[in-house]
Amino acid sequence: MRLYWAPRTRSLRVLWLLEEIGAPYERVLVDLKNGGQHTPAYHAVNPMEKVPALQDGEACVAESGAVIAYLAEKFPQAGLAPAIGDPTRGRYLQWLFFSGSCVEASITQKYANVQLPEVSAGWGSFDKVFNVLSETLAAGPYILGEKFSAADVLIASDLHFVVNVFKMLAPRPEFTAYLERCQSRPAFQRALKIDADGV
Ligand SMILES: N[C@@H](CCC(=O)N[C@@H](CS)C(=O)NCC(=O)O)C(=O)O
Structure with missing residues (x-):
């Protein structure tokens, strides 16, 4: 998994979740100050050209809430998302x-x-x-x-x-x-x- 991120942004919440899960991931720093988010390659990852975004094999997901939901479901063993059928x-x-x-x-x-x-x-x-x-x-x-x-x-x-x-x-x-x-x-x-x- 590859996390596109920048310091002092909403990336912190996804970093936190990844650290809770403990699965290996790679961080790719997006240089927001110099327009690193506005490249065709990054546009393909997140068409909003914002961080954070996650690439997981062929899957891409952006929007911090969606990234968090995606990761919590992908790693049920971390116990961070109630299973389908759980009343909570x-x-x-x-x-x-x-x-x-x-x-x-x-x-x-x-x-x-x-x-x-x-x-x-x-x-x-x-x-x-x-x-x-x-x-x-x-x-x-x-x-x-x-x-x-x-x-x-x-x-x-x-x-x-x-x-x-x-x-x-x-x-x-x-x-x-x-x-x-x-x-x-x-x-x-x-x-x-x-x-x-x-x-
Ligand atoms: N709704 C998005 C908001 C993402 C967002 O606004 N990211 C900011 C940093 S916190 C950003 O990438 N700004 C750079 C830009 O807009 O060029 C989410 O929750 O992920």
């Missing part, structure tokens, strides 16, 4: 999609300072999205309850950017505790080091 699988899929369709959109809306009617915006509002996450994570310890899953990799990565990096939210104890739980995992620490080293 519905919520698992919900939170995977929630990241891309609600959290990302609400962050963009807040950043751009655009007002939209809550009933028209599929994510409701920034406050709604983070209040829903507060309510769910207060019950914890993980987004599905007792068991850590690939959905936590996505949701904790989103929260990391909103709370720690962009500081778009005042600290909330349930987010602080959840981030500490998720980010103290050795796989996250390894991914963070790769991201910081940039190679």
Whole structure:
């Protein structure tokens, strides 16, 4: 498997998941500052010309949520995705999609300072999205309850950017505790080091 990535981007979440899984992979650094994403070869991997993207033999997958879902299913032995038929699988899929369709959109809306009617915006509002996450994570310890899953990799990565990096939210104890739980995992620490080293 080959991960196309760049430091200090959404690649970190996929690095984290790959480190959780522990399967061998190769990292290919895409030089975003010098247009490395805008080459015909990379366009064939991800037509959006963004990172991260994964090549796995003849399979290519981009969009960080999709890459995470793909990897969690490809390596069931890692125990990061509830199997088909498991009652927690519905919520698992919900939170995977929630990241891309609600959290990302609400962050963009807040950043751009655009007002939209809550009933028209599929994510409701920034406050709604983070209040829903507060309510769910207060019950914890993980987004599905007792068991850590690939959905936590996505949701904790989103929260990391909103709370720690962009500081778009005042600290909330349930987010602080959840981030500490998720980010103290050795796989996250390894991914963070790769991201910081940039190679
Ligand atoms: N929806 C995509 C977003 C990917 C994305 O925006 N990647 C940024 C870095 S975080 C990027 O590659 N930017 C470079 C560019 O747009 O040229 C995902 O979740 O993978």
